[in-house]
Amino acid sequence: MSKILIRGAKVLGGEAQDVLIDGETIEAVGTGLSAEGAAVVEAGGKVLLPGLVDLHTHLREPGREDSETVLTGTRAAASGGYTAVFAMANTFPVADTAGVVEQVYRLGKESGYCDVQPIGAVTVGLEGKKLAELGAMHESAAGVTVFSDDGKCVDDAVIMRRALEYVKAFGGVVAQHAQEPRLTEGAQMNEGVVSAELGLGGWPAVAEESIIARDVLLAEHVGSRVHICHLSTAGSVEIVRWAKSRGIDVTAEVTPHHLLLTDELVRSYNPVYKVNPPLRTERDVMALREALADGTIDIVATDHAPHPHEDKDCEWAAAAMGMVGLETALSVVQQTMIETGLLTWEAVADRMSFKPAKIGRATGHGRPVSPGEPANLVLVDADYRGEVDPAGFASRSRNTPYEGRELPGRVTHTWLRGRPTLVDGKLA
Known part of the structure; x- marks a missing residue:
């Protein structure tokens, strides 16, 4: 009908x-x-809310269809209330050309369960050495406006500056996976009391915070837009808050799992809790909730990261990093933000629909529940x-x-x- x-x-x-x-x-x-x-x-x-928009989803296709496909991922999205998702570029082959992003875009159209907007890689092969075909991906049928090497940090400051300058020409945004690789070699979990007690390599908060500080300054210098993926520490919140107070064009996201779970869960050595960035402390969790409530953190994004059973059902050190999240995101936000009185449902619509659609320029999504x-x-x-x-x-x-x-x-x-x-x- x-x-x-x-x-x-x-x-x-x-x-x-x-x-x-x-x-x-x-x-x-x-x-x-x-x-x-x-x-x-x-x-x-x-x-009743406007359809949710996820700015950070891993659909794995092409290349890792054993963990997810565009069809199964969009079915999961619909089950979680999403009508649009942005698919990250770390596929095989990497989504660093017009041909690959158009393939993902076409698969999304064929699935029919939600709109799929591909995210283009910042650098060729996610290797951090040479800019990918940003302009060609933007001008393709997929119309890419968001670029990210998520899973890897664009750690070269010159490459990051060039990317910010390039996307400025068409109003695009670079979404940074903030992780200084030299500070996280061999890291297995958040650096702190728990990592020391368990004897696991620590992942210091400064590895995230130092990259964010650099990139907001680069964005200010260039006059371009930068988006911070899966922000996870109290220190990162303060840097973004400072940058916004200076008028720097920065936006940031937090995942549902970083709003609820802490590094204490790693004591179980259950690899299901292994994620990048790692689960942090209770203090970090509280800071993230407050920042989402006051608008320092703009949006909730799932970082939906599916893995086949064998990649998680193994010892901690060998396990892949990541969690699925599309089908539970709204429930976690309800528990951590609605039931604690930090957000209203209208504010949830803002953080999970209106703003992510605006950041990613998802046409027709993140719109009021109004006639027309x-x-x-x-x-x-x-x-x-x-x-x-x-x-x-x-x-x-x-x-x-x-x-x-x-x-x-x-x-x-x-x-x-x-x-x-x-x-x-x-x-x-």
Whole structure:
């Protein structure tokens, strides 16, 4: 049916209203709406948000289809309430040419579960030595505007400066994986009391903070945009806060797992907790929450990093870094930010839809729930509580740190331009 009537939904967590979808757009928002022949969804007070946008997703295709594909990753995204994701460039081959980003873009179109915007590599092969074809990727059918060597830091200051200068010409942004490689050689977890007690190589906070400090100064010098991926320390928060106070064009993201989990969990030696950047201290977690609340950190991004079973079911030192996150992100944010009183649902929409869409220039996403806007929407049962069971994930991988943990909230419906992709918790 071309018309859908969502009845009695709390739009952005406010008063219950009806929302009428006609085709790909929202026709009306109000109370007592009716539409002859429309399919009716009884929201019953569930929260209605604009479709979520993830600026940091690893879909693994091409090259690592054993861990994820564009199809399975976008199905996971729809299950988590996302209508658009930005796919990182560390694929095989690397997304450093127009041909590869167009392949990912086409696969996203074919999947149909959410829009996929490829992120182009900053340097050829993620090797940090030579700028990739930034202009060609921007001018391709994929229209790339975000560039990142995520998984590796652009540690050469000259290369980083050149990248910032290049993307400035078309309003692009460089998304930096802030990790000074010489300070993290052999690092296995956050450097601190726990790493000392466990005898694991420490990953110092300064390895992240020093790169962020350098890059915000470079962005100021060039007059360009820089985005900080998966910010994880209290010190990094202070650097970004200082940079914003100077008017530097910097944005930053935090992952759900860095809002909830700490390095104390590494005492189990369970590789599911091994991630880059590493889980930090309780002090860092509290600083990240406060920074997300006050706007120093702009957005929540999942850093969804799927791995096959054998890459995680091994000893700690040999295990791959990363966690899946698309299907649990909103629940973790509800627990850490909504239930603690730090954010409202309207503010969550800002951090998980409006702002990431603006940073990445995702056309048609991150729009108000208003007449005439694209019907990219997600319906959330905020009263639900349940244990996380990865067996039910749509993702091809199961490396979640939340298995067996009780989390609040459940996405029940997702619409992509008026077309249901998730209905009553099941993929359409």
